[in-house]
Structure formats: C-alpha cells, structure tokens
Amino acid sequence: MTFRAFLVAVMLLPVLPIAAVYGHGDGAPQPVDTSGLPPLGEQWLATNPYRNDEALRATAIEIGSRGYNSNCARCHGLEVKSGGMAPDLRELGEGESEDAWFIARVLGGATVGGRQKMPPFDGLLNQEAIWAIRTYIDSQPE
Template identity: 45%
Template sequence: MFYRAKGLVLLASFAVATGAVASHLGAQEDIPAQPVDTSALPDLGPDQERWLTRNPYRADPATYAKAQQVGQEAFAKNCSRCHGPNAVSAGIFPDLRYLDPREAGDVWFISRFHHGLKRDGKVLMPPLGEALGQKTGWAIRSWLDARHEK
C-alpha cells in the first residue's frame, strides 16, 4: 500500500512538473530581453543591417576573446534560464555546447537567435534579434564556441 501511495505522489509530482514546463514553454515570449553592452566590440561594417551568416569576430583573436567575454554576460542574462548556466542544459532545451562549431552552426544559431522558434502557436524560443542586435548574437555565439564539446 505504501509503495502504491508513493507512486501516486510521484505521478502527481511529475504531472505538476510537466505542466509547469509546458506553461513555461508557452511563456517564453513574455520574458523581456536584457540589454548587453557591446560597445567594446567593433561594428560589423557597412552591411550591419544585413544579418551575417558567419561569425565575424573569429577573424581577429583579440576581438574574438573580447566577444567571448561579452557573450558570456549576454548568455547569462538572456539564455541561461532555458539553456542552463554555462550552457549546460537540463535536457528540456538544446544543449548549445554541442552546436556545430563551423559555419553550419553559425547559420543555425544566428537564424534561431534572430527569428526565434514557434511550434503549434507556442514560443519555444523568443526572437532576440531585434531586441539585442547582431553584435550581441555573435558575441553569444563566440562564447558558445569556447564552451563547445564533441
């Protein structure tokens, strides 16, 4: 009898937890983006309004290192609540440490960062491009490069 009651409690706890996760998934668009200071990073050139598909900060090691610092702060403020502190996911959202570190990963990342993701009317990831800008997106991507695991 004790085991059955304990099982029901666990089942009820699971139902509550998954309901909380489902409601959390639907509430992503309600979380405002937190501003990030990107003034230490160089401008992205005359095509700054056009979204790039390759991380522009990788070309210069000093700029890349600065972008990683800015990206760490930006990730902590805007991404860690879903993707986990230090980009270590708890399994509900993608673990971004495993993102392809090459240009294919850049294309996927910046598209998702810019446009977000909706499925069945629920916002799974809010679009951050307009709110945070391309410099912040590439800074986060630079930091994720440093966190990459195979």
C-alpha cells in the same frame, strides 16, 4: 498579526518566488552592451566574425558571457550545460551552415505546435551581441 493580514500573507506566498525571478531580469529579454566591439554594420554576416579573430575573440567571449547569462541561460543552462529544458548549444557545430541556423533561431525564436518555446531576439540583440554570444558558447568545453 491579524487573521486578515495572515490570510493576505499566505495568499501572497506563491507569488513571491515568481516576482524574485522576474525581479532579477531572468524573465524579460535584456539588452547587451557591446561597446567593446567595433560595429559590424547593418548587413548580417554569414559566419561568426570573432571565431578566428585573435584580437577581438577574448572581448567577444566576455560580452557574450554576459549576453548569454542574462538572455539564454534560464532555458539553455548555466555555462551552456543544458538541464534538458532546451537543446545543449555546445553540440551545435561550428561551421557556416550552423552559423546561419544559429542566427535564424536567435532572431526568429522557436514556435512549436503554436506554442512559443523560445522568444525572438530580433530588434533586441544586435549583430555584435549575437555573434559574441555564439563565441562564448563555442568557448565552453563540451
């Protein structure tokens, strides 16, 4: 290795881990394939339609698990166990007002003091994907 090549290699070292993170798709929001769930329509529902649906719940959890891991886990923690970087989503209650709060947060993201702490998922995740993620989160033990 020439000295020049050595210098270039050393300069690139700090970049490599960052490239690895983004290369795995952990950085950019990922679309979620919801083809296993019937379309819920354009109108946003007020509550999670899969919570008490015996037939669709298991499919929703499976799709939600994929959606959560590719879009939320890097901040909210693997298996929804927060490492302290973002709130522990298992602690959000399962009622109607919590559902509304959940949807509002996921669609709008969170900006605190002018800094974006969570990106908005409006236009990226459809209603099926967001309720599936909610169903997955609720399926994780506290």
